[in-house]
Amino acid sequence: MTWTQAEYSIKNPNIQDVQGMNYLWGGMLLVGIFYGACTGNLGAVTEGAIDASREAVMLAISLLGVTAMWTGLMEVAGKAGILEGITRKIRPFLRFLFPDIPEGHPALERIAVNLIANFFGLGAAATPPGLMAMEELALLEEERHTGSRSLQGTVSGKEITSYGYGTKKRQKRAVVRGTASNEMCTFLILNISSLQLIPVNVIAYRSQYGSANPAAIVGPGIVATAVSTAVAIVFCKIMDR
Secondary structure, three states: OEOOHHHOOOOOOOHHHHHHHHHHHHHHHHHHHHHHHHOOOHHHHHHHHHHHHHHHHHHHHHHHHHHHHHHHHHHHHHHOOHHHHHHHHOHHHHHHHOOOOOOOOHHHHHHHHHHHHHHOOOHHHHHHHHHHHHHHHHHHHHHHHHOOOOOOEEEOOEEEOOOOOOOOOOOOOOOOOOOOOHHHHHHHHHHHHOOOOOOHHHHHHHHHOOOOOHHHHHHHHHHHHHHHHHHHHHHHHHHOO
């Protein structure tokens, strides 16, 4: 048997939350237009919308080159086996952060790739493995609900004999359906703190808006994200007790 999403039926009860966000943003736009019309500034609203659209396109184009370069480097690193080597090096760190994810579970690989991409400031490249990691964590939580303690088969082309829920000292319990697990919360908090070596997007923003030294943000960025990540780890470990 193969570990695939087809073997599980995980319902998403939060689809209405996404629709709610659409209503929220649409409502904000309508309120702004209505207020501009009532105060006699509808022309300014129209001009502002056009200027903002033009600036957004120019900023997107300026980010395209930087993002393409670093994403390409990440692809080369993946083909060369560099990312796989880094993943093996940080596996003890991942085991410390996620002790209840079974050894060999595909979620760990997805999380590692996401953290590496974020470390190099590649938010766009980090998003796909981040989403896949959340899906794998959801599958793991579904397994806890069904009470299946092991799974025979292959994962990502590798033979898997069994999965457990954690160490013998701490058996992991499933959370209430529709509630994020501890692993999901920890992963999300790490993404928010986002330790970065090279803040690519911020450098591109500073360059776009005429900064004399766009890369000057690198040092302060490393210090700030290192502190935020350390605080995030301490918080997660405290809340996980």
